[in-house]
Amino acid sequence: MKHAASVTAPNKYVLIWDVVRRIPRGRVASYGQVADLAGLAGHARLAGYALHASAADALPWHRVVNAEGRLSLARTDPSSGMTQRLRLEREGVRFDARGRVDMTRHRWRPVVGQSARRPLEPSR
DNA sequence: GCAATGACGCTCT
DNA sequence: CAGAGCGCCATTG
Numbered sequence A: 001m002k003h004a005a006s007v008t009a010p011n012k013y014v015l016i017w018d019v020v021r022r023i024p025r026g027r028v029a030s031y032g033q034v035a036d037l038a039g040l041a042g043h044a045r046l047a048g049y050a051l052h053a054s055a056a057d058a059l060p061w062h063r064v065v066n067a068e069g070r071l072s073l074a075r076t077d078p079s080s081g082m083t084q085r086l087r088l089e090r091e092g093v094r095f096d097a098r099g100r101v102d103m104t105r106h107r108w109r110p111v112v113g114q115s116a117r118r119p120l121e122p123s124r
Numbered sequence B: 001g002c003a004a005t006g007a008c009g010c011t012c013t
Numbered sequence C: 001c002a003g004a005g006c007g008c009c010a011t012t013g
Helices: A011-021 A031-037 A044-053 A080-090
Strands: none
Touching: A011 A031, A011 A044, A031 A044
């Protein structure tokens, strides 16, 4: 069925869910970023699949947006867009006039070694 | 097993 | 900056 995972949940999905669960409050990550952290670099689509397959309130799925900072809605539940935006705003995530998340300020930066690289956001 | 579809992403126009 | 095209992989008919 379209709502996979209802009975079968590939380990890959579990990996993705685990990453999503680690996203801090007030921070957002893109599907590609989640896939990458889950060890599935380049497979952003799988991240989307995993989220769709997971239970609605089993994890902070609302903190996952696409690379453009826009909200990707599930065709089976278009109303999720409203829920997502409300939850994010409630966490302090700001949206611009176009309805996009300000990625430069809210993109989640998991600790990797924080040696060099780190353009650091304009922090307003 | 092939063809179509999908909570995506990157590149080119 | 917007739209179209192509690539990735898993699920479904």
